[in-house]
Amino acid sequence: MPIPLVNSIATWFLKKRFHQIELFLKYPNEVQHELLQTLIDTAKDTEIGKQYDFASINSYETFSERVRVSSYEDYQDTIERSRKGEQNIFWPTPIKWFAKSSGTTNAKSKFIPVSTDSLEDCHYAASKDLLCMYLNNNENSQLFTGKSLRLGGSKELYEENGTVFGDLSAILIDNMPFWAEFSSTPSNKVSLMSDWEAKMQAIVDETIQENVTSLAGVPSWMLVLLNNVLETTGKSNLIEIWPNLEVYFHGGVSFMPYKDQYKNILPKKNFKYYEIYNASEGFFAIQDLNNSSELLLMLDYGIFYEFIPMNTYGTTNQKIIPLSEVEKDTNYAVIITTNAGLWRYKIGDTVRFTSIDPYRIKVSGRTKHHINAFGEELIIENAEDALKKVCKKTKAEIVDYTAAPIFMEGKEKGAHEWLIEFKTPPKDIDYFNELLDNALKSLNSDYEAKRYNNMTLNKPKINQAREHLFYDWLKGNNKLGGQHKVPRLSNTRDYLDELLNMNG
Numbered sequence: 001m002p003i004p005l006v007n008s009i010a011t012w013f014l015k016k017r018f019h020q021i022e023l024f025l026k027y028p029n030e031v032q033h034e035l036l037q038t039l040i041d042t043a044k045d046t047e048i049g050k051q052y053d054f055a056s057i058n059s060y061e062t063f064s065e066r067v068r069v070s071s072y073e074d075y076q077d078t079i080e081r082s083r084k085g086e087q088n089i090f091w092p093t094p095i096k097w098f099a100k101s102s103g104t105t106n107a108k109s110k111f112i113p114v115s116t117d118s119l120e121d122c123h124y125a126a127s128k129d130l131l132c133m134y135l136n137n138n139e140n141s142q143l144f145t146g147k148s149l150r151l152g153g154s155k156e157l158y159e160e161n162g163t164v165f166g167d168l169s170a171i172l173i174d175n176m177p178f179w180a181e182f183s184s185t186p187s188n189k190v191s192l193m194s195d196w197e198a199k200m201q202a203i204v205d206e207t208i209q210e211n212v213t214s215l216a217g218v219p220s221w222m223l224v225l226l227n228n229v230l231e232t233t234g235k236s237n238l239i240e241i242w243p244n245l246e247v248y249f250h251g252g253v254s255f256m257p258y259k260d261q262y263k264n265i266l267p268k269k270n271f272k273y274y275e276i277y278n279a280s281e282g283f284f285a286i287q288d289l290n291n292s293s294e295l296l297l298m299l300d301y302g303i304f305y306e307f308i309p310m311n312t313y314g315t316t317n318q319k320i321i322p323l324s325e326v327e328k329d330t331n332y333a334v335i336i337t338t339n340a341g342l343w344r345y346k347i348g349d350t351v352r353f354t355s356i357d358p359y360r361i362k363v364s365g366r367t368k369h370h371i372n373a374f375g376e377e378l379i380i381e382n383a384e385d386a387l388k389k390v391c392k393k394t395k396a397e398i399v400d401y402t403a404a405p406i407f408m409e410g411k412e413k414g415a416h417e418w419l420i421e422f423k424t425p426p427k428d429i430d431y432f433n434e435l436l437d438n439a440l441k442s443l444n445s446d447y448e449a450k451r452y453n454n455m456t457l458n459k460p461k462i463n464q465a466r467e468h469l470f471y472d473w474l475k476g477n478n479k480l481g482g483q484h485k486v487p488r489l490s491n492t493r494d495y496l497d498e499l500l501n502m503n504g
Contacts, residue, residue, distance in 0.1 A: 017132050024299040025358045029324040033060055036304040039337060048078075048090045048343060060322055064306075069320060069335060069344045072110050079111055085161045091115050091341030097175075099168035099280035111165055112280040118340040119175055122301040123168075126276070126283035129298065130249060133288045134274055138246075146244050147185040147210050151203070151217030151225055157192070168280045185210045196480035204228050212242040218252035219262075220400065220485070224471075226265060239268050251276040253485050254363070256384040257398045260391070261423065277363055281347050282338055285361055294360040299323075302339030307332035310350060310377075313367060328353050331379065333367050350379065369489050373405035374414050374456045376447040378440065380488050386439035393435055394426035400470035400486050404496035406461065415458040419499055421465035433462045465503055473499055 024031040040063065044054040057063050068074075078089050079098070087094050093115055101110035114123075135141055152169025164171070173191055186206045193199035208229060215222060226238060235241050248262070248271075255262075255275060262273075277285040277295050282303050285295035297305070305323050310331040312318045320335065334349050336342060348368060351361040365380030372378070383403065391398060399421040406415040418436075426432040437459050441448040450456040470486050487495050 031299050046088050067344050071346050083163050097171045098165040100165050101280045113340045115340040122282050130286050137290045143213050146213035148214045149207050149212045204232050213244050215248040219250050219255050219258045237265050247272040249274045254384045256388045294354045297359040304337040306335040371489050374450050376450045382443045389439045390435040394432050396426040397424040399423050404490045404493045413458045417461045419463045419465050
């Protein structure tokens with residue numbers, strides 16, 4: 001398809017879509033409540049709809065009183081029935097696909113239902129919106145003159161009882177319109193290879209022959225791929241290989257620990273980074289402005305949002321609020337109701353609103369991935385911000401890290417123990433530790449209070465990880481691939497002790 005034609009089709013779609021986006025920007029709460037009513041009406045004759053008598057629900061208040069908040073464990077039995085081919089349990093249209101979640105909260109796999117509605121009106125709609133926003137902000141973009149290098153999960157699709165499961169990325173690739181493959185690299189055949197290490201080299205071999213104009217994937221795994229590309233070609237940066245490369249669309253883990261490493265291998269003036277926030281359960285938010293660190297919450301993808309302030313999460317005073325009641329700079333757990341039949345479902349992520357007109361967020365961490373062994377409530381966002389500051393001062397570069405508590409024993413105070421794999425280690429690890437401690441104090445008043453005069457917490461302990469430690473740990477746990485993540489913070493020592501044993 002000629003490039004000018006592609007651009008004019010994109011421009012037409014952009015204008016049409018922006019009218020709809022303007023609607024939810026102007027009337028966000030009305031759009032959300034109307035969407036909730038549509039979801040309830042659509043599912044009123046399902047098993048769950050009859051259980052909660054959806055037919056008689058006509059307000060958010062009734063919905064929130066009647067339908068309980070659920071976790072995956074609460075859904076597991078009904079999802080298993082659905083995977084065996086039973087229909088009309090929690091959503092009226094047939095559910096054929098299940099995204100095998102690679103989340104780190106449970107070792108056991110989760111199978112998240114993916115309906116035709118959620119594929120079309122959420123995941124694919126979001127992909128189009130992402131391009132729309134990017135093109136709207138960058139009128140001279142040459143995105144369509146080349147291909148997008150996408151790095152998804154590493155699993156094939158598996159069929160059981162007439163239903164199919166696999167990584168969400170594999171489901172999306174399998175259901176993509178035929179023309180989408182022409183604008184992407186590697187080919188679907190390579191993208192869906194199951195052996196991650198063989199696949200990595202196959203991607204390198206295929207993509208270095210292409211005119212790549214954009215990248216899409218999880219920062220940690222994309223960096224592994226791009227370093228392999230440089231190694232194979234013997235080039236010093238990616239622009240020597242792909243001179244027309246202009247944007248990297250990233251999500252899945254925080255970009256902060258990797259930003260400087262990307263700038264080193266992408267030394268192009270005005271190179272753009274665009275963040276997305278998606279998961280197996282849905283596509284939630286998109287960076288809608290150049291050079292921004294905030295994400296616009298997308299309110300018309302068939303997802304109704306609720307939030308639990310983290311200071312009450314899991315307590316008897318737990319408070320659940322709709323979007324209209326959120327406040328800026330408060331840490332919230334996210335609850336979703338979706339067009340794939342998840343009703344008031346805890347996704348395990350936490351967000352912080354940076355703006356409420358429009359609703360813009362930053363992903364701050366995971367409900368289970370924080371350290372609060374001593375009342376310090378250290379979240380991933382604090383850790384990422386602190387490490388970025390310290391790496392800048394010490395000229396260090398990080399590959400991966402994890403941290404956990406050292407529990408009090410006898411008269412000994414508690415502490416936080418870190419295991420960090422450096423690409424470029426600091427010259428003085430004790431100085432690095434001191435800076436990290438001070439940065440955490442400046443970012444988190446609870447941590448600062450517990451560290452005051454070593455009252456509750458001693459200073460952190462830092463271990464340097466050997467090269468490839470985290471990669472080897474993921475490989476040993478069968479978690480190699482584009483959607484798998486290292487647990488950054490944990491309230492227990494399970495991950496840390498296992499990694500320290502491997503570190504020797």
